[in-house]
Amino acid sequence: MGKPKAKDLADLRGLAIxxxxxxxxxxxxxxxxxxxxxDGAVRVTVTDPPADGRANDxxxxxxxxxMGVAPSHLTLIRGQSARDKTFRYDGG
Numbered sequence: 001m002g003k004p005k006a007k008d009l010a011d012l013r014g015l016a017i018x019x020x021x022x023x024x025x026x027x028x029x030x031x032x033x034x035x036x037x038x039d040g041a042v043r044v045t046v047t048d049p050p051a052d053g054r055a056n057d058x059x060x061x062x063x064x065x066x067m068g069v070a071p072s073h074l075t076l077i078r079g080q081s082a083r084d085k086t087f088r089y090d091g092g
Contacts, residue, residue, distance in 0.1 A: 010037040012066040020089045022063065027083070028055035035062050056080065063087060 012035075015022055022042065030045035037043075046058040056076055064071040073091030078084075 009035045009062065009066045010042070012037065012042070012063070013068045016067045016069050016089055016091065018089060018091060021077070022087045022089065024059065024063070024085045024087065025083060026055065026059055026079075026085055033058065033062055035066050050081070053080075056085075059085065060087070 012022075025041065025043045027043070027045045028048060028050045030047055033046050035042065035044045044059050044062060046055050046062065048054040048058040050056075060071050060074050060076065064074055067074075067089070069089065069091050073089060074087045075090055076085060077088050078086040
């Protein structure tokens with residue numbers, strides 16, 4: 001996964017509340033990595049394929065960067081093999 005540019009990431013620092021659940025719509029194998037927030041919905045595109053959990057890891061890294069937290073503080077709780085995913089912020 002290449003490093004995302006700041007212009008390709010929405011500012012999601014306001015979601016960094018312990019126990020918060022973040023719902024995402026993910027598109028793997030995209031042309032570039034991006035994370036946008038429109039009308040309350042968060043859409044993520046990653047260049048990694050969905051094989052072996054690589055896309056999920058890339059989504060976790062992008063979400064963590066947009067939230068300003070460590071990737072280890074995000075847990076994928078729903079949607080391991082689906083496009084609609086829910087992450088929980090476990091940090092403090």
